[in-house]
Amino acid sequence: MSQWKEHMAENDVYAAALAGKPHETCPADPYVLVFQNPEIPGVRHLFFDGHSKGTGTWMHLIEGEDRALLIDTAFGVGDLKALVETLTDKPCDVALTHFHGDHSAGAGQFGKVYCHKYDAPYLRDSIRSGHRLLPAGDFYRPEDVQPLDESLEIGEMEEGFRLVLGPGHEVEAIHMPGHAAGGTMFLDHSTGALFSGDAILSTPTLILDRFPAPHYPEYMTVTAFRNAIRDFLPRLDQVKALYPGHGRLGMGPELVTDMLACCEAMIAAPEEFEEYDYVDDPAQRRIKCVGQAMVVYSPSRI
Ligand SMILES: [Zn+2]
Incomplete structure (x- = not known):
């Protein structure tokens, strides 16, 4: 079996076992499973099950001494919002790893959200147009779909942006483009937890021309992704584990070095790929896998 197929099989096993692991639920939001991080008391992982292959989305709640942060x-x-209020009584900031609807569509409940400045125009466009990604299936009630709110205040993040959750407790935003122009990872300096969104994860990073690129298209490429990983690499010793937006949690930092090697391999030989038949979409045909890292890509996005 190809290495990527082994990785996907592991992801499928992990996803199938999730509901059987110890978790909490809350009547205010019955769609979300809440998992306590086993190593970090102040961190909870909130899982929204999209009920179709690969669509379960992770959110992360970090509670500091003074403030909380929902990623x-x-x-x-x-x-x-009601769910978060049952989990913490601290004032809670909300920040996005990127604007895609499986990560951002609940933001309207919070009044203000932080988003990277290169994704802010995309977020505004998607709220204005009312276009949203809804999970497939009938497991949720239509009346529980929350409105996208045009009055949402967007705090634009750029390199070096930090949120302070308590004395000596800083969470830093790290620009990681490729999948989205304003893709952002969040590094909690007090614990070494890296919340890596859809940029670096146990399922394939998607860098595809089916994602429209009207703003900052130069950041929606494998090359931009490679450059950002290269810039980040000298700081990898600050990272203990990765907590992405989909798939497995607690991946080791070596996934980042594998991802750099994977990007270099795509750039060196974009025509050498394996056939990605995990999904039926003919637009998602090319996969490159190096070590644990996988990218599904379009040749035009190198
Ligand atoms: Zn996603």
């Missing part, structure tokens, strides 16, 4: 807001189905 991503999933599809906007269910009262996420």
Whole structure:
């Protein structure tokens, strides 16, 4: 079996076992499973099950001494704000790893959200147009779909942006483009937890021409992704584990070095790829896998 197929099989096993692992649920938002991080007392992982292959989305809640931070807001189905209020009584900031609707559509419940400045125009476009990604299936009630709110205040993040959650407790935004122009990872300096969104994860990073690129298209390429990983690499010793937006949690930092090697391999030989038949979409045909890292890409996005 190809290495990528082994990785996907592991991901499928992990996803199937999730509901059987110890978790909490909350009547305010019955769609989300809440998992306590086993190593970090102040971190919880919130899972919205999209009920179709690969669509389960992770959100992460970090509680500091003074403030809390919610990373991503999933599809906007269910009262996420009420759920967060049952988990923490600290004032809670909300920040996005990127604007895609499986991560941002719940943001309208919070009044203000932080988003990278290169993704802010995309987020504004998607709220204005009312276009949203909804999970497939009938497992949720239509009346629980939360409105996208045009009055949402967008705090634009750029390199070096930090949120302070308590004394000596800083979470830093790290620009990681490729999948989205304003893709952002969040590094909690007090624990070494890296919340890596859809940029670096246990399922393939998607860098595809089916994602429209009207703003900052130069950041929606494998080359931009490679350059950003290369810039970040000298700081990899600050990272203990990765907590992405989909798939497995707690991946080791070596996934980042594998991802750099994977990008270099695509740039060196974009025509050498394996056939990605995990999904039926003919636009997602090319996969490159190096070590644990996988990227599904379009040749025009190298
Ligand atoms: Zn996603």
